[in-house]
Amino acid sequence: xxxxxxxxxxxxxxxxxxxxxxxxxxxxxxxxxxxxxxxxxxxxxxxxxxxxxxxxxxxxxxxxxxxxxxxxxxxxxxxxxxxxxxxxxxxxxxxxxxxxxxxxxxxxxxxxxxxxxxxxxxxxxxxxxxxxxxxxxxxxxxxxxxxxxxxxxxxxxxxxxxxxxxxxxxxxxx
Numbered sequence: 001x002x003x004x005x006x007x008x009x010x011x012x013x014x015x016x017x018x019x020x021x022x023x024x025x026x027x028x029x030x031x032x033x034x035x036x037x038x039x040x041x042x043x044x045x046x047x048x049x050x051x052x053x054x055x056x057x058x059x060x061x062x063x064x065x066x067x068x069x070x071x072x073x074x075x076x077x078x079x080x081x082x083x084x085x086x087x088x089x090x091x092x093x094x095x096x097x098x099x100x101x102x103x104x105x106x107x108x109x110x111x112x113x114x115x116x117x118x119x120x121x122x123x124x125x126x127x128x129x130x131x132x133x134x135x136x137x138x139x140x141x142x143x144x145x146x147x148x149x150x151x152x153x154x155x156x157x158x159x160x161x162x163x164x165x166x167x168x169x170x171x172x173x174x
Contacts, residue, residue: 005039005096012040017053020086030093041090045099050106054078058154067112098166104141105171115147
């Protein structure tokens, strides 16, 4: 099927996740995107801070959601039902919804899930930062941690089960 969207032919517009809960605003943007030749819509469901933007039900999500609320005052903006409704609205306009998940760049999970921290000199209680905190360093999950892998795969699997066919992963570099 020549109209099938794959990672290789994706031409997507990025939208803020808040627009997913504004049906009228989303509809207008989708019409403009389709007219401009876009075939996909990208939005962050685990943002560059590590905050979940939807009410995930994966095993680790409860601790992550509590930590993002207490550390960053961020609550998920979408229920799973609202996310599914927005994805359906995008599909009905002939575009592909593409959630983006930041993988290891994460200011939340290292504080919520002890097993995703970096072991330094025999310690497993160290949160790795990409620069000193005084210079604005950001925390990361340990890319070698099987628990970090399981968390990311669980989020991707949950989104696949919700019907998302494409997923963008960012924040993988370390």
